[in-house]
Amino acid sequence: MKKFLKTALVGLLSFGLLSNCFGKFGLTKAIYSINGNIQIGTGKVAGFFRSLLMIFPFSIAYYVGGVLDVLIFNLIEFWTDRNPIAMSEYDFDGKLVKEYSENGQTITLTYSEWGKVLRMDAPTPNGVESVYFLKEKPEKAYRLINGKYVEIQQVSGPLLPPMGAKHI
Structure with a gap:
């Protein structure tokens, strides 16, 4: 008992x-x-179908993915401090922050909600200004005013390539 x-x-x-x-x-x-x-x-129909798909085909994918994460990818991350899966750059809240600097100016890109929202903080003469881009509408830019995304009107352009344009 003591043992x-x-x-x-x-x-x-x-x-x-x-x-x-x-x-x-x-x-x-x-x-x-x-x-x-x-x-x-x-x-609710979309939620029902996602739940239905999660029960059979995705349950197998979750099982295999979970086992591979535990046995392989998390061990690699533990020993090398880098995970070979790209999504691992996000933290547990689905946020990723990257900074780019040139000539003493820094632009900060903050991806949130697992890449669904991109906030770009850039220096201006009046301080730092934030512009938001949504994954579902990549051709538009927004400002966050009172908790709501307000579209920034495009005055010249196109600033972004058309959706069907191929990058060289």
Whole structure:
């Protein structure tokens, strides 16, 4: 009995050593993103079909992705501090921040909601100004006013290439 208590106590005390020792589960998040982007119908119908697809085909994908994340990708991330899956750059809240500097000026790009919203912070004579771009409407720019996206009217252009344009 004494040996069991000693083993249980060591196990409980060492449990804290393993907390937060896991990766970002990039593959599982990628599968989740694919499932979340499926649109069949609208409203509750779309939610029903996403749930239905998650039960059979995506449950297998989640299982395989989870096992690969735990056994391979998270171990790689633990030892190299880099995960080979691209989505792993995002934090657990779905946010990714990148900064670009040139000639003493810095532009900050903040991707949120797993890349659905891009906020660009750029220096202006009046300070730093933020412009938002939405993944669902990439050809438009917005400002965030009172919690709502207000479209910035394009006065000249096109500033962005047409949707069907091929990049060289």
